[in-house]
Structures are given as C-alpha cells and as structure tokens.
Amino acid sequence: MDLASLIRDVPDFPVKGILFKDITTLIRNADAFREVIDRMADHYAETDVDIVVAIEARGYIFGAPLAYKLGAGFVPIRKPGKLPAKIVSESYTLEYGTNTLEVHEDAIEPGQRVLVVDDLLATGGSARATVNLVERLGGEVVGVAFMIELDFLHGRDKLSGYDILSLIHYD
C-alpha cells in the first residue's frame, strides 16, 4: 500500500510557509492504519519491549496500538500541567521559545526496556527530550519510531546511537 499517497498536504499550517503533513486522511483508512501498526510491530518482533512511551497527542495514536500489539505497557508523555502525580520534566528549544514535556516520576522502573513513539520526526526536539526523560527514570531506550520523517530537518542527528524507524520519508 502506498501510505504516502494517503497523507494530505495542507499549505500554510500552522503558520504561513509551512506545508503541513496531515495524517488524519491516512489513519481514517482502516487498511492503512493497520499496515502502519503492523509494520512498526514487525520491526520490533525480535526486540523485548516492556514499555511504549508516546508523545502527546498524535503519538498516542500509534504508540498505544503498538503497546497493545507488542504486549507492553503504555506511558504517556504530556504537556505541562496535565499529569496529576509527581513529575519530571524536560524543556527543549524551538525556533521561537521553548516547549516542555512531562512524565510521572514513577512511570518507568529502572532497567525497563522502552520504545519511544511519535507520529513525526521533524527537528527532533520533542523526541530527544522524551529519550532524556526515559533515561533519567532509569529506562533503557531500545528504539525510537515515527510514521513520518522530514529528512531535510535532520532530526535524527539529535538521536544518534539509537535505533530509529520511520515508515515514510520526505527528502
């Protein structure tokens, strides 16, 4: 199946000059959604994964089915103020300003093998912050998975040394 053909380009979103890759047109297609999850799961068929960690909000759409299929637990990374118990946080820089991501400090046990999932790898800031959160809690990052990678933004440079999976590439 040509997954890329199901992604909708939306010009000037969220700001002028950005060509937004809209995944909603792919995931509403049952066969395409299934293929994405199956291809991700196949990549980790020989990998022990205790926990899938995914980044709010679109990361949950891929991370939660992958956790289910791999027989792993699921841990949500959230934007500030959403988690009710004690948290640890990481901030990262954007073109303008900073973003912060949070996780419960008891979400991962030391030594657990963790797969990090998000919908899209752009500049890599949120994925790197998430890897840092997992490692601060004592987790071992066994992979980082995306449906889409925007190769021209070189986000994987921030994840060197980790096993990176991306199903769809834009040069």
Next chain:
Amino acid sequence: MDLASLIRDVPDFPVKGILFKDITTLIRNADAFREVIDRMADHYAETDVDIVVAIEARGYIFGAPLAYKLGAGFVPIRKPGKLPAKIVSESYTLEYGTNTLEVHEDAIEPGQRVLVVDDLLATGGSARATVNLVERLGGEVVGVAFMIELDFLHGRDKLSGYDILSLIHYD
C-alpha cells in the same frame, strides 16, 4: 484482574476538592492495558464498526488500539486549532465556561458506523458533543465506550438511547 485496584486516586487535582482518577498506573501495566482493550473489543465483536472516534488526548490511548483490533479507521476529535483542514465544531458547557471540540468535515462518510471512545465518562459534555459531531457528518453512532464511569455525575443521561460501555464504575 482487578482493574480498579490499579487506578491511583490523586486528591485535589486539577482543583481542590476533586479526587482525580489517574489511569497512568493502570495502562503502564501491560496485562491490565491488554485486558482493557480486549474487554472493549469483545463487547463489539458482533458489531460492524467502520470508524473509531476518540477524544483528545487520553481517549486516543484506548480508541486507537480498539480501532486497530476491530479493523476500523481512526478519527481524532481535537481541541480548537489543532486540525489543519476544514472543521466542524461543537461547544458544551462546563461548571465554569465552555469547551469546544473539532473534527475534520471530511473525516466520516455518511452512513459509516462509528464507535465513540474516551477514557472517562464524567458529566458527559464532551461525549455528547462528540456524538453530535459524528451525526452532523452523517455517521451512525453504534456505541460509546469508556474505561471509567463516574456514576454519581449521571453523564449517561446525556447519552440516552445509545449503547454505553463502561468497564469500571464509581458510585
């Protein structure tokens, strides 16, 4: 498995006087997460479901695996400003003020059979707004599923006439 025993009570979150039901302690447990998804899927084993619609953000954690397991497409309901293409929106009242939910206007085809999923049924405002969105697009709501229902808030009164599934009840 005693799913309720894995939910953490956090007092005074997000505001003083609220006892928050923290699901993160359940879903990080692989066996418990699997059981939740399997029990939901079993409930719809004899139901044709074309699309699972879930409410940002925690609803995705249950809705996306359920879509995968049922062989359905997935449609995210989002908070304002997040969806890039043309949307329809519904607002609903809270104790103080209003919230708005949005969906792409081409997310559901008329006649598609739609299952609505969220983590928790409280007063029912967001679930009812989502049902309205689905029906405005011509979808047929074949069920509304939650992991938790706070019975004392009577949210199901806003969903009378629909098939409601809740795995865990608090009186």
